[in-house]
Amino acid sequence: MLEAEQQERFETWLAQYRAMFYKVMQAFAFNQADRDDLFQEICLQVWKSIPAFRGDAAASTWLYRIALNTAITWSQQSRKHNKGHDDIAQHSHHLTQTAPPTDERLAWLYEQIAGFHPVDRSLALLLLDGFSYRDMAHMLGISESNVGVKIHRIKKHLVAKAKNQPSWNSKTSK
Numbered sequence: 001m002l003e004a005e006q007q008e009r010f011e012t013w014l015a016q017y018r019a020m021f022y023k024v025m026q027a028f029a030f031n032q033a034d035r036d037d038l039f040q041e042i043c044l045q046v047w048k049s050i051p052a053f054r055g056d057a058a059a060s061t062w063l064y065r066i067a068l069n070t071a072i073t074w075s076q077q078s079r080k081h082n083k084g085h086d087d088i089a090q091h092s093h094h095l096t097q098t099a100p101p102t103d104e105r106l107a108w109l110y111e112q113i114a115g116f117h118p119v120d121r122s123l124a125l126l127l128l129d130g131f132s133y134r135d136m137a138h139m140l141g142i143s144e145s146n147v148g149v150k151i152h153r154i155k156k157h158l159v160a161k162a163k164n165q166p167s168w169n170s171k172t173s174k
Contacts, residue, residue, distance in 0.1 A: 001051050010047055017063050027113050027121050028071040038074050045070045065139040072118040112158060123150050
């Protein structure tokens with residue numbers, strides 16, 4: 001593949017799937033600097049992998065797999081590197097005033113997803129994006145039945161946690 005073709009495909013995919021990459025970054029990186037680092041790493045892995053794309057799967061499926069695998073690896077490496085260090089984001093309120101999230105339920109959902117094991121985190125994102133169990137299994141290298149079991153447990157966990165949100169219960173009962 002010529003470098004010009006690779007560059008064109010990369011730019012097209014980046015424009016088309018930027019939101020998907022953002023969702024992955026949101027679930028695996030918890031401050032802007034980390035999201036920027038993870039985005040750069042995902043882009044690098046996509047760039048390196050373009051020549052290997054055979055078209056056996058949809059580009060979105062293939063790119064999601066790259067993004068998730070990159071995020072999982074990045075997350076594990078980042079955790080080892082940051083062990084014992086304070087995150088500057090914990091102290092950012094001293095430096096700036098941040099705006100509250102636009103929807104507290106969405107912020108809560110991402111907070112819950114962030115607490116999941118990396119595979120469960122990946123499944124939650126894929127489920128939110130409407131991927132089939134077959135596609136999820138293919139992307140994560142697990143069986144479809146395992147996907148079903150894990151998603152059932154994720155939903156059960158989220159429903160139980162959501163019941164403990166009194167502000168939501170009062171809003172929905174009106």
